[in-house]
Amino acid sequence: MNAIPAYLQQNYDWAYIRPGAVRLFERAWLVDLILWGNYRRLGDAALAALGEALPGRTLQIACVYGDLSLRIAARVPQDGMFEVIDVLPVQLENLRQKLPTEARVRISQQDSTALDMPDACQDRALLFFLMHEQPADARARTLAEALRVVKPGGKVVIVDFARPRWWHPLRYVWLPVLHQIEPFAADLWRGGVKSWLPESPLIAGMERTSYFGGMYQRIVLTRG
């Protein structure tokens, strides 16, 4: 069993760990409200980047409230494999309860910074709003692990915060609030992608798309 990372315990007890957190946040309308009405749109963006059909092996790194994992599972063919890892057993149990009994999803307790799987075993991996929750060192290790386990030619899809454009009112209202409750999130809007996305010989290509006035972004890395 992997230990709960200190950053998660210290900063995200209220969102993921504390009894009642799952009951409170596992509501589609609440997740959507927290994302200013963009949950569906950002989920669509993640799915579009992963692919219409998901043959082979698909990895979701960290659980997500709402129906995103169910939507991914629905795209995995009979002979495909969908795996979801998370470091918190309570989150994995919540996912188990959300999935239909026939869903073929492998769920395991793992730390994103040290994945227990061989190199180049996945066709694609998704990181949905995980990057902003991790301090820089954990974020870099998670990205390195995602790139390690995805096959050459495969994709690592990241959906997360970014710096809203200057005219965006939430840039001045919401970001300071977020900064208080999510202390590492500012890393993602302070210096742009290059400041937190490490240069790696395993990255052969990168495409970035902005959403909601720049407040959210999707990054698709192609594994070299």
Ligand SMILES: C[S@@+](CC[C@H](N)C(=O)[O-])C[C@H]1O[C@@H](n2cnc3c(N)ncnc32)[C@H](O)[C@@H]1O
């Ligand atoms: C993907 S993130 C944010 C999801 C987003 N707030 C939502 O629900 O729409 C939340 C998950 O990341 C998981 N997590 C954080 N650090 C992790 C790590 N080092 N390894 C695996 N899972 C991690 C947490 O346990 C939590 O279930």
